[in-house]
Amino acid sequence: MGREGRAEDVTLAVLNHNGRALLPVILQSIFAQSVQGFSVLLLDDASSDDSIAYVRDRWPQVEVLAAERNMGVSAAMARAVDAARTDYVALLNNDLELDRDWLAEMLAALDVHPEAASADGKMLSFHARERLDGAGDVMARNGYPRRRGQGQLDRGQYDAEEEVFSATGGAALFRRAAFEQVGTFDADFGAYYEDVDWGFRARLHGMSARYVPRAVSYHMGSATTGRDPPRYAALLVRNQLIVVLKNFPAALLARHLPRMLLFQLRWLAFDALRGLGGAHVRGLLAAARALPPTLRKRRAIQRDRSASLRELERALS
DSSP states (O other): OOSOOOGGGEEEEEEESSOTTTHHHHHHHHTTOSSOOOEEEEEEOSOSSSHHHHHHHHOTTSEEEEOSSOOOHHHHHHHHHHHOOSSEEEEEESSEEEOTTHHHHHHHHHHHOTTEEEEEEEEEESSSTTBEEESSEEEOTTSOEEETTTTOBOSSTTOSOEEESBOOSSEEEEEHHHHHHHOOOOGGGOSSSHHHHHHHHHHHTTOEEEEEEEEEEEEOOSTTTOOOHHHHHHHHHHHHHHHHHHHSOHHHHHHHHHHHHHHHHHHHHHHHHTTOHHHHHHHHHHHHHTHHHHHHHHHHHHHTOOSOHHHHHHHOO
């Protein structure tokens, strides 16, 4: 899918919204990478703090792309891909610290695996560095995507480089050529699961994702968005259903529908016990309202599918 990657072939895109206090950590770790020569973009999503002024004053080598209004995470990710002019684009949350070899390890993995559209590293907690934040994304046969190992102590159980279902949008490296085939991130998600959606669409085109354990990052976790449990719960429900409806081929939907329905009932009961039953129902209703555009997208996605059902079944967990 391309020649051997170099740092000069990479754009590192940092997504930011009111993250002035976080930017020194991520930017210092970017410019301390063991390979240099890359371009750096700050995608500012209409911050009301002094993020832009700070970067322009202290980090003049960073190109700032400022949105006039808040677009949401999914749209900002799509904008980053559109703005990059290099063979690779890394998407980075602003609440990260990268190990100095993060980029070098990611590039090396994609060099060895030209079939891979993206690479994901080992993400640890910034504040509890012995604990995993994630080790690549998996998609279950019941339709639920999750981060491998999230919350577990890092005992080396995810130290093998291997294929995963998809790469997180929080700290991943993508081939720009893959976006020419797959398309960009779906801005209609707003936030959450737009990365899984893109990874699923890449799978449908016969592409894979790599997990690179030596590419380590440290995640502060919800440092800019905070946690609004009802909104978070509703978005997760809506977007999970949209991912399934857009991307599962009809044969796999039919095969796994019983376990998908059982999962949905258990999820609703779980949220109800946490006092989030109303938010869950709002998510279901939002998914229903989004059904017409979701089905239009589904028709185009499934029409262009080249991966076999066997390949897709193998990728599910």
